[in-house]
Amino acid sequence: MWYKIILPGLIMLLLLTGCWDIKEIEDVGIITGVGLDVNEENDELTMINQYVVPGKIPTQQDSSQQSTPFQNIALSGKSFFEIIRNNSLESNRPPNYTHLKSIVTSTTMLEKERADEVIDLFIRDHEFRRTTPVFLTREPVLDVLNTESEKEIFPAIQIKSLSENYQINNTNPNNLTIGDMSQSISEKKSFLIPGITLEEGRIKLSGAGIIEAESSNYVGWIDTKDIEGVRYIYNKVQGGFIYLDEKVIDDGPVVLEIKDSKTKYKTKVNKDQLEMTVQVHISSVLAEDWGIGRKVFQKGWKKELEEAANQVNEEKMERVLNLAQQEYQIDFLNLSKWVQIHEPAYWKKHEKEWSEIFTDMKIKVEVKTKITDFGTQNFNTE
Structure with a gap:
C-alpha cells in the first residue's frame, strides 16, 4: 500500500518543477x-x-x-x-x-x-x-x-x-x-x-x-478645431458638448451636453453623377445657460437654441469636407465606404476613378439637434 502514498508524491515532483525559467x-x-x-x-x-x-x-x-x-x-x-x-x-x-x-x-x-x-x-x-x-x-x-x-x-x-x-x-x-x-x-x-x-x-x-x-x-x-467635424462625419460622437455664443444666439452663451449622436449617409446617382447627404441627429441636454433674460416658460423657446446648434455643427462639418475635397483632395473621411455599401454597381464601375470623383462630388450636410432635458430646473415647455 506504500506506493499509494509515494506514487502521487513522485508525480507532483515531476509536475511542480518550480519557476525554473523565472527572470528578475x-x-x-x-x-x-x-x-x-x-x-x-x-x-x-x-x-x-x-x-x-x-x-x-x-x-x-x-x-x-x-x-x-x-x-x-x-x-x-x-x-x-x-x-x-x-x-x-x-x-x-x-x-x-x-x-x-x-x-x-x-x-x-x-x-x-x-x-x-x-x-x-x-x-x-x-x-x-x-x-x-x-x-x-x-x-x-x-x-x-x-x-x-x-x-x-x-x-x-x-x-x-x-x-x-x-x-x-x-x-x-x-x-x-x-x-x-x-x-x-x-x-x-x-x-x-x-x-x-x-x-x-x-x-x-x-x-x-x-x-x-x-x-x-x-x-x-x-487642426484641433476641425476634429469635431471629422468625428461627426465618422459617426464617432459619443458625448461632449455644443457651445453656442452670442454670434449665433441673441442671449448667451449656452452649453448643450450631447447625450446621443447618430450619423446616416444617403447616396443618389443621377445621370452617372454621384451625390451624398450626411445627416446627423443629436440628442442633447441644456447643461449651462448664461441667458438670464431668456423666456424659458414661453412655448417654443428652445427652437432658437436647436437651430443655432444645427448651424454651428453644419459649419464644422462643411469646413472639414472642404479640407478633404478641395485643400487636400483626399478622402481621409472614408466616405467611399458608404458608396460601396449603397451604390455597389456604381462603385464597381468607378472605383479606380474615386480620387477624381470625390473632389467633385456634391455633399450636403443636414444636422437636427433636439434638446430633450433641462437639468434639475426641468423647464420642459415645448
Whole structure:
C-alpha cells in the first residue's frame, strides 16, 4: 500500500518543477513606449525605447520621486530590427515589448518613409500587440518622451491615457491602434493619426495627421478645431458638448451636453453623377445657460437654441469636407465606404476613378439637434 502514498508524491515532483525559467524584473528590459524619428545628421531611422528603471519607481512607503523611473535610449540604424538588437551595446537588458503602452512617430518619419513599411515590424513581431495606440507629432519625438508627466510616472502611459478621453470632448481625435493602421493600409484607404504636441512642458492632444492611401505618407494636418467635424462625419460622437455664443444666439452663451449622436449617409446617382447627404441627429441636454433674460416658460423657446446648434455643427462639418475635397483632395473621411455599401454597381464601375470623383462630388450636410432635458430646473415647455 506504500506506493499509494509515494506514487502521487513522485508525480507532483515531476509536475511542480518550480519557476525554473523565472527572470528578475531588474534583468528584463521592460519597454513602455517607442518613439520613431529620423536622425537629421545621417538621415537614418531613429528608434527610442523607453525603459522602466524598477529601482527608481516610487513605493507606497516612499512616494517621493527622487529620480526619473524611466530611461530613454535613442539609437539610429537602417532598420528597426537592427536598432533593437543594437540596444545590447548600451544596455544588458534586452528590450521586451509585451507591456508597450504607446508608439509615437514624427511627421518627418512618415514624410520620408511609407507608413506601411514603418509598421511592418510592429505587425510582424509577436511581442508587439495590435491594440497599442499610435500617435503623430510635429515635435522631436525624444523631447516628447523625455517630458515628465504630472499624472503618470511614465510619459508613454500618460500619452496612452490621452486616447481614452475622446467621449468627453469632441475635439479629441479618436483612438488609433497599430491594428487599425494595418487594416486601413490593407484596404488602401487614407486615414488620420491622432496628434500630440508639447505645450508649456506638458503633453497634449492636438489635431491629427493625414496619411494618404496611395503614397502611404504623411501629407497634411487637421487642426484641433476641425476634429469635431471629422468625428461627426465618422459617426464617432459619443458625448461632449455644443457651445453656442452670442454670434449665433441673441442671449448667451449656452452649453448643450450631447447625450446621443447618430450619423446616416444617403447616396443618389443621377445621370452617372454621384451625390451624398450626411445627416446627423443629436440628442442633447441644456447643461449651462448664461441667458438670464431668456423666456424659458414661453412655448417654443428652445427652437432658437436647436437651430443655432444645427448651424454651428453644419459649419464644422462643411469646413472639414472642404479640407478633404478641395485643400487636400483626399478622402481621409472614408466616405467611399458608404458608396460601396449603397451604390455597389456604381462603385464597381468607378472605383479606380474615386480620387477624381470625390473632389467633385456634391455633399450636403443636414444636422437636427433636439434638446430633450433641462437639468434639475426641468423647464420642459415645448
